[in-house]
Amino acid sequence: MTEKEWADIGRWVERMTAPDYPEWEAGVRRIGGCAHPIHLAGTVRLVDSGTGSVVHELGDGGRTRLMVPCGNRRRQWCAPCSRVYQWDTWHLVKAGLAGGKGVPESVTDRPRAFVTLTAPSFGPVHAASTDRACHPRRGGHECEHGRPLACWERHSDGDVLVGQPLCAGCFDYAGAVLWNAHAGRLWHRFTDLMRRQELPRAAGVSRREFAGAVRVSFVKVAEYQRRGLVHFHAVVRLDPAEEGETLPAWAGHELIDSAVRRTVPLVRVVTPEGPAGQWKLSWGSQVDVQPIPASVTEDGPEGEAHGAERVAAYIAKYVTKAAECTGTIDRPLYCPDCRGSGLAGSCPRCDGSGLRAPLSELRVPPHARALIGTAWRLGGVPELRALRLRRWAHQFGYGGHFSTKSRSYSTTMTALRAARSAFRSEQTRKRLGVTGDLVVTADLSFAGSGYADDTERRIAENIRRDIAENREIAREEIAHLEALHADDWGCG
Incomplete structure (x- = not known):
């Protein structure tokens, strides 16, 4: 063993034989091995x-x-806390599909659909596909920058080229950042327009009649695509306007499908006009609406319970993610002292740049660096200051919530x-x-955060790994016992 490894072992032994170690370990286990614990002192x-x-x-x-525990929802920052947040989201979504947690089981009989809305194209990017070429185009066409407009490769999902533009010069980085910044507003206008106009129009009734008979409930999460743009997954459900009443015959899955597809092309957000220009932002053309089944089919367990758990798990896995799939950094870029303003060039911490570190020193892919740089530059435009683009530059301009729901959806x-x-x-x-x-x-008062040194951090990692392994073993044993019980029941 090297001298460094012996020194590490010595520090481990010293910490684990310290008088306060049992109490410290119990505290780490109590918070699930949180990666960035908060320390409080008091009575x-x-x-x-x-x-x-x-x-x-x-x-x-x-x-x-x-x-x-720190309570952070991002898996990249703290896996134990993000797991708790993911479980809570799973229960929240499932309760709105199958009942429970104060939600009546009658929601299982109501029309529900799983809706996906995407961003438009701001320039061709490499796509993952194993059965066809990325961008097949014959004739050797090139863009105005001399870059080929075709790619005959079949990229795997882990290929570093996936999500990168075919030509960075042709990619509309300003439009992409501004779309991310206005994505929340697009979603709000989409739900408002669908509820107030397109659902009544698709049903063939007046707005007043629709509002008196049907209430629209939803839950949605945001997910980053590899190209750096967010898109939304949502569950849309139709409920009676008053609990205990029944839905009209015209309120079904087809109504949701029709209203969603009618609403998407109508939604527009226009950015303020300034030195950077003006953009008319809208949803992309790729829209998916899938009905969520309400009863068990004869072919197998593909009915309500299975479908509810599957949709809940699908949505819950995204709430613990941010933009890390694009290779960006996981924390804000602006200087904590001046909050990105630079104090007119006089901030001593950042030398007036407003940045923690120069953009050129970021260890991120070129596409991510271009999106971050564009967000930072646009954040200095007075007309766009309200978007707080510098605050959210590390997320390519998106500063909205990653999960939201209507008040009546569930718990x-x-x-x-x-x-x-x-x-x-x-x-x-x-x-x-x-x-x-x-x-x-x-x-109690705040007394610090994190672990004292690298030795404590690594011991906590081992504790966290043990907790996860024990939980996995317990889950497998429970599944095994349930299978045995089902077999015994069948034999009886």
């Missing part, structure tokens, strides 16, 4: 509401130091977290033998 007391007495006090003499993230907190409180109450409700009184 925490558990009080029995029935008697008013303090039944438990954390720390020595009331003072304690707690580690709490909320707040309710799911409150249920989890109540469950843990009940476990603690039983363990301490408290007869009344358990009340937590705390006076």
